[in-house]
Every structure is written in structure tokens, then in C-alpha cells.
Amino acid sequence: MSLPSLLLVGCGKMGGALWQGWLEQGVAPSVILDRSCAAPPAPHRLARTASEIPADFKPDIIILAVKPAGMEEALASLRPFLDGAIIISMLAARTIDSLRAACGDAASTKIVRAMPNTPAAIGKGVTGVVSQDLDADGRTLCTALLSAVGDVAWVESETQLEALTPISGCGPAYVFLLAELLEKEALRVGLPAETARLIARGTVSGAGALIAASDEESATLRKNVTSPNGVTARALDVLMAPEAWPETMTRAVDQAMARAEEMAS
Ligand SMILES: NC(=O)c1ccc[n+]([C@@H]2O[C@H](COP(=O)([O-])OP(=O)(O)OC[C@H]3O[C@@H](n4cnc5c(N)ncnc54)[C@H](OP(=O)(O)O)[C@@H]3O)[C@@H](O)[C@H]2O)c1
Known part of the structure; x- marks a missing residue:
């Protein structure tokens, strides 16, 4: 250039x-x-x-x-x-x-x-x-x-x-929240604080790095680590129920968009 x-x-x-x-x-x-x-x-x-x-x-x-x-x-x-x-x-x-x-x-x-x-x-x-x-x-x-x-x-x-704005602008905060919640759950299931922090943050950053290094669709990467009727599948049944993460994410994005419009007017 x-x-x-x-x-x-x-x-x-x-x-x-x-x-x-x-x-x-x-x-x-x-x-x-x-x-x-x-x-x-x-x-x-x-x-x-x-x-x-x-x-x-x-x-x-x-x-x-x-x-x-x-x-x-x-x-x-x-x-x-x-x-x-x-x-x-x-x-x-x-x-x-x-x-x-x-x-x-x-x-x-x-x-x-x-x-x-x-x-x-x-x-x-x-x-x-x-x-x-x-x-x-x-x-x-x-x-x-x-x-x-x-x-x-x-x-x-x-x-x-x-x-x-509600996707890439706010998105990092959504991902940080995921790391926070994973850390909280790690504590709840009995892991020591230092380990909880390490595995929650490492999981989020490692999964992010895996997406960055892969040409696969995000959904394919998810399916690749989800054995039918396995442990991850059981957890995803909860998270992917329509009223769980899919609808919650839609509401969060709609609210972020509404707030951005309020602030711009
Ligand atoms: N930070 C982010 O992650 C992020 C994300 C998305 C968008 N943005 C956008 O990026 C822009 C910059 O944000 P920032 O966080 O980088 O701001 P910042 O850290 O405050 O940097 C702005 C710099 O410009 C200087 N400055 C301002 N007006 C000046 C002037 N007229 N003449 C000379 N120097 C001047 C400021 O000096 P003083 O401090 O002395 O005023 C300061 O050093 C914002 O408009 C923001 O919307 C930032």
C-alpha cells in the first residue's frame, strides 16, 4: 500500500x-x-x-x-x-x-x-x-x-x-457476562476461586480463539462438541429452549437498540 x-x-x-x-x-x-x-x-x-x-x-x-x-x-x-x-x-x-x-x-x-x-x-x-x-x-x-x-x-x-450497536458494540459485554456466570457456576459446584476464575476465562477466550481459527459456522463448532444424548447436549437442551437464550438474546438486542434510539433522539 x-x-x-x-x-x-x-x-x-x-x-x-x-x-x-x-x-x-x-x-x-x-x-x-x-x-x-x-x-x-x-x-x-x-x-x-x-x-x-x-x-x-x-x-x-x-x-x-x-x-x-x-x-x-x-x-x-x-x-x-x-x-x-x-x-x-x-x-x-x-x-x-x-x-x-x-x-x-x-x-x-x-x-x-x-x-x-x-x-x-x-x-x-x-x-x-x-x-x-x-x-x-x-x-x-x-x-x-x-x-x-x-x-x-x-x-x-x-x-x-x-x-x-447491539451486536458488536455491546457484544463484548455479553461475552464478559458469560465468563462471569461460568465463574459463578464453577464456584457453586465446588471449585476453588482461583480455579473457577482460570477455567471460566480460559474457556471463553479459548472458544473465541477456536472460532477465530476456524472457517466452520459457529453452529457447526457447537455441534462438533455436542455428542448426541451426552453431557453437553443435556445442558444445551436448557440453554437452547426457545424461551431461554434465543428469546433472551432477542429481548436484550431489542432493548439495546431501543436505548440507542432514545439516546440518539
Ligand atoms: N474506546 C473504545 O473502545 C471505543 C469504542 C467505540 C468507539 N469509540 C469512539 O472513539 C472515540 C475516542 O474515544 P476514546 O475512548 O479513545 O477517547 P479518549 O481516550 O478520551 O481519547 C481522545 C483523545 O483526544 C484528545 N483530544 C480531544 N479533543 C481534542 C482536540 N480538539 N485537540 C487535541 N486533542 C484532543 C483527548 O485529550 P483530552 O483527554 O485532554 O481531552 C484525548 O487524549 C470516541 O468518539 C468514541 O465514541 C471508542
Whole structure:
């Protein structure tokens, strides 16, 4: 990939994870704008304010990774650098229209909205992406940059992007809950605390790693470890009863979606 000229705005948890991923891939932002992150090692240039960015710097891509409430301030300070740039916004719940308005409606600014999830912090995230402004090369470039923090899934519309929230956005919390409940059950059936913790966490992370390493459908992996009329089958009869996990998951996803809609209105 030929290296685009990159401006990373916000090098906190998410921006820092992207930056780390890029460094590992040999891609580095030309300039990082962050008022409080630790200074990156040379040759990376750190600007504490937009006024410290060289006036002749022309970023091809601006990655916006500040808190959603900081969007207007950040984009207002970046007006001289927006023309012709692709802006990749990592901001939750900030629409393409609101991003475009905060850019001063510069017609030549291309907007990309990306929605990562928390495992991005260790390069294992899933990032949904949407944009109507890019050609095939632009999409390839964005995919390459965002894959620094995990898998990338392009969607067709912002409605589809919002639909990721109760799945990949909240999903890590559902999986952490599973680990919590398994640990609690391990204690209940008489295992010592340290063992309970080890086996619950190891089971969740090991099963996750197995899914990641396999091309099989999740259902196939489940069937592969379920002997007919065996021990796992007996447990799954409880969990897979329609009113158990299937309906509970549907209700949880519906509630998460409803809350996201309330928060957006
Ligand atoms: N963390 C996640 O797992 C996650 C998941 C999904 C989406 N996101 C999205 O990612 C975005 C960033 O979240 P985060 O958790 O990485 O935030 P963060 O850790 O607070 O990082 C933001 C950084 O940007 C700096 N900053 C903000 N406005 C600035 C400005 N105008 N000029 C210079 N520096 C500025 C902040 O400095 P100060 O602290 O001094 O303000 C901070 O160092 C959010 O919009 C969030 O919705 C994050």
C-alpha cells in the first residue's frame, strides 16, 4: 500500500490502538494531534493544537478519534486541512450529516463513519464502516487503515451501522457476562476461586480463539462438541429452549437498540 498522508486527531484509547496497529504494520500517521497524549517517538510529529500543524501539510486522510462531544471543536480547528481529505470518524452516535456540517459542508471532504468495538484496544476489534463518498481505491485504503485494529465490515447505510450497536458494540459485554456466570457456576459446584476464575476465562477466550481459527459456522463448532444424548447436549437442551437464550438474546438486542434510539433522539 502506498502510504497516504495521515492526520490522527485524538490519540487516546481508540486513536492510540489504531496508532499502535499502524506502527506494527509499518504505516505511521504523518501528524498526531492530541493535547494530552504522551509524545510519540520520533519521527512522528505531535501537535498539541491545530495551530501547531504545519500550514503546508495536506492530509489525504484524517482519522477522528476524539470523544463525540469534542467533534465540533476539533473539526472547526481543522478547517484549513479538510479540503479534499477523507475523514474517517470513529465517533459513536455522530451521523455523517452532523460530521459534514461540522466540516463546514466542504463539498470536497469525503466522510467515512466507522464503529469499532472495545477489543480494538488489542487489535481484535470488529469495525463497521459506511460511506457513500468513496471509490473502490478509497474503500481499499480505509479497510487497510482500519484493519490495524481488527476485522472490518462495510455496510450499506447508517441504519445498518446503527444495527451493529447491539451486536458488536455491546457484544463484548455479553461475552464478559458469560465468563462471569461460568465463574459463578464453577464456584457453586465446588471449585476453588482461583480455579473457577482460570477455567471460566480460559474457556471463553479459548472458544473465541477456536472460532477465530476456524472457517466452520459457529453452529457447526457447537455441534462438533455436542455428542448426541451426552453431557453437553443435556445442558444445551436448557440453554437452547426457545424461551431461554434465543428469546433472551432477542429481548436484550431489542432493548439495546431501543436505548440507542432514545439516546440518539
Ligand atoms: N474506546 C473504545 O473502545 C471505543 C469504542 C467505540 C468507539 N469509540 C469512539 O472513539 C472515540 C475516542 O474515544 P476514546 O475512548 O479513545 O477517547 P479518549 O481516550 O478520551 O481519547 C481522545 C483523545 O483526544 C484528545 N483530544 C480531544 N479533543 C481534542 C482536540 N480538539 N485537540 C487535541 N486533542 C484532543 C483527548 O485529550 P483530552 O483527554 O485532554 O481531552 C484525548 O487524549 C470516541 O468518539 C468514541 O465514541 C471508542
